[in-house]
Structure formats: structure tokens, C-alpha cells
Amino acid sequence: MLGVGGIVLFSTLTIPSKERILLGAIMLISLPIMIACELLVFYRHLRPIQAIFKNGQPTSEQLKTAYLQTHQFPTLSVRRTFGPHFLGLLVPAVIMAFVFIKSGYLKLPYSYIGIASAVAFMIASMHAMIEFFLTSKAIRPVVAYIRDKHKQLYKQDITLGGRVLVSIRTKFRLSAFLIGTLPLLLFGLASQIRLDRIQGEGSSAYWQWAGIILIIGVLYSLLGASLLSRNIEDPIHTIQEGMSSVQAGNFDSSAADIYSDEFSKLVAGFNHMVNGLKERDILKQIEPADAMADLLPGVRSHHERYDGKGYPDGLAGTDIPLFGRAIAIADAFDAMTSDRPYRRGMTYERAISIIEEGKGTQWDPKLAQLFIESLRGKERTDEEAS
Numbered sequence: 001m002l003g004v005g006g007i008v009l010f011s012t013l014t015i016p017s018k019e020r021i022l023l024g025a026i027m028l029i030s031l032p033i034m035i036a037c038e039l040l041v042f043y044r045h046l047r048p049i050q051a052i053f054k055n056g057q058p059t060s061e062q063l064k065t066a067y068l069q070t071h072q073f074p075t076l077s078v079r080r081t082f083g084p085h086f087l088g089l090l091v092p093a094v095i096m097a098f099v100f101i102k103s104g105y106l107k108l109p110y111s112y113i114g115i116a117s118a119v120a121f122m123i124a125s126m127h128a129m130i131e132f133f134l135t136s137k138a139i140r141p142v143v144a145y146i147r148d149k150h151k152q153l154y155k156q157d158i159t160l161g162g163r164v165l166v167s168i169r170t171k172f173r174l175s176a177f178l179i180g181t182l183p184l185l186l187f188g189l190a191s192q193i194r195l196d197r198i199q200g201e202g203s204s205a206y207w208q209w210a211g212i213i214l215i216i217g218v219l220y221s222l223l224g225a226s227l228l229s230r231n232i233e234d235p236i237h238t239i240q241e242g243m244s245s246v247q248a249g250n251f252d253s254s255a256a257d258i259y260s261d262e263f264s265k266l267v268a269g270f271n272h273m274v275n276g277l278k279e280r281d282i283l284k285q286i287e288p289a290d291a292m293a294d295l296l297p298g299v300r301s302h303h304e305r306y307d308g309k310g311y312p313d314g315l316a317g318t319d320i321p322l323f324g325r326a327i328a329i330a331d332a333f334d335a336m337t338s339d340r341p342y343r344r345g346m347t348y349e350r351a352i353s354i355i356e357e358g359k360g361t362q363w364d365p366k367l368a369q370l371f372i373e374s375l376r377g378k379e380r381t382d383e384e385a386s
Helices: 002-012 019-053 059-102 111-138 140-154 168-194 202-247 262-283 298-302 323-338 348-357 365-385
Strands: none
Touching: 019 059, 019 140, 059 111, 059 140, 111 140, 111 168, 168 202, 202 262, 298 323, 323 348, 323 365, 348 365
């Protein structure tokens, strides 16, 4: 507020040094009022979270209240920016400026107060956006601590349960709109002050042109924000539909793998998980149930990677059950060499070379090498027999 506002103010206005000092004093006097107002509201917002740290053994209700309040902190930071932060600076500054202009200490038109208020609003909007995203990241350790504390004390996890506090559509559309629009409006208002000395036709012609540019900029920002949010929302809806189908017990469902960005990995991981659940996930129906007991851990972990980057448990190396490490190699080889409706299977040699490249990263190096040697030994035996 002070940095950007000061630069716009003092680089735009051409006024005597005494008036500059007076404007600087107005900003400096307003600053402690703004800080006091914001701190007052900030500590009120912080109180439910502070309570669980001050209390050695907080109640379940206190932890749940703090958990929700922490998640709401990014939205609360926006309210603090537009409420006590913005108004705490603007209201006293406007009152003082009005008094000094009326008393003759400032030789400025009253309209400049309105322009300054609009500029302050734009700066506050950009500030609020930055605060929102920085706070969203800052709260994550606190959220994790509260969940762990609740599990430790009450043996139960707490989550939002799918509740959406701020939608992705809102975040992306407002952010893109602010980024694209506010600099243009800020430039337009600053130009108004600089061009005040231009009289008659020149000024009118300039604003006819500037107005068109501003309108185009606003429309472009709205379009870009809409397209960006839709690009993010579509794959999320695709995965949500797949999840709803699985929750309803339909393990034959899958998310359409039609994306080429990071969502492609997310969709592929979801489909692998569903296939794993289906397989298990089938094995549990085999009778007697204890006949498959030793194999189930292997089935669960056959999507783990030797380097620890797999799922569902993120196991690495020999922490992955032996059956899981073995099934992972066989499953991958079968998937690569089998024909699918949308592609033909690879040759054995190509699939073997991929497994060889993945030794020690995706697959157990010793088991992968034994698998490769076994296949190549079989090929030699088949060739000799023929």
C-alpha cells in the first residue's frame, strides 16, 4: 500500500515540496491506524487456533474448530485486507486530505481524493490476492499438526469431508481478472492526473482512445480467466465422476485419460488405483479366505516403486513385500506386451529393454534381472527346439 501507492502518488503529481511533505505525513499518520485495526482483527481470527497451543490437552471440539478456522485463514486474510487494512489506511487519509485541501494547505482538486481512493482499492485488491495465496501455503503445517494432534488424543482423523470453502473457479477467475485488469485501470487513473493540463479536444480524444483500450483489456481478462478456470475444472470433474462411481461400488469405471499436462499423471494414477482395488481387490472372494491371505499384501503393493515413488503406501526397496515386487514386474510386462483396443502390444524385446532400464528405480533390480534372464533363456530354448 505504501510502496506502490507512494510511487504512483509522488511520480504522478507535480506539486511543491511542502505539499509533498504534507502528503507523506498523511500516509505515515494513517499507517499506525491501519496496523492497529488489522492487528486487532488478526488476533481475533487467530484466537481459536491459539487456544489449542495454549491448552496442553485441547478438547476434540477445540481441535475441530481450530482446524476449520485454519482452513478459513486465506479467506479471512482477504477480508482483513479489504476491511481494517484498506479502510484503516484510507478513511483517515481521505479525511486529512479533505481538511488540508479545504484549508488551503494542499492545492489539489477534490476529485483527486476520489482517484486516490480508486487507486488504493486496486492496490488493496492485488494485495488481497497475494495474501490469499501466501496464506494458503503457510497454513499447511498447522493443518497437519491439528490433524496429528486429534489422531493422537482421540484416535480419529478430522477432514473437511469434501467441503469446498473456496472453489477453484473463483480463485482462478478472480486472480486472472485482477492480474489482467488492475494494471490497466491503474495506468488509466494515473494518466488522468498527468493529462489534467491538456485542454479541450486533445484530452477528450485521448480518453476516447484510452477508454477503448481499457474495455478491451477488461474483456480480454474476463475471457482469459474463464478459459483458464475451465481448463482446470474439467479434469477435476472427470476424476470426481470416477470417484463417485467407485464409491457406488462400480470398479469397472475409469477416468477418461484425455489430458496431456500433469492431470494425465493424476488420471493414470486414479485408473491404476481402481484396477488395484478391483483385483484385490476379486482375490478376497476366493474361498477359503485364508488361502489368499499371504498374497494380499503383494497385490496391495504391486503398484509400489523400488525408489519409493509408487502408491498406495510409498514403500521403497525391500520394505515392499516380496510378492508385490514380483507381481509388479510381471504385471508391467503383461500390460506392455498385451494387445489393447486402442493399441497393439509391444514386442517382447522392447518390453524387456524397458524393464532393464527400470531396474533399481521402478522395479527390484535383482528380481527384474532374474525375470529378464528367465525370458531370454526361454527364448533360446524355443529357438533350439524349433
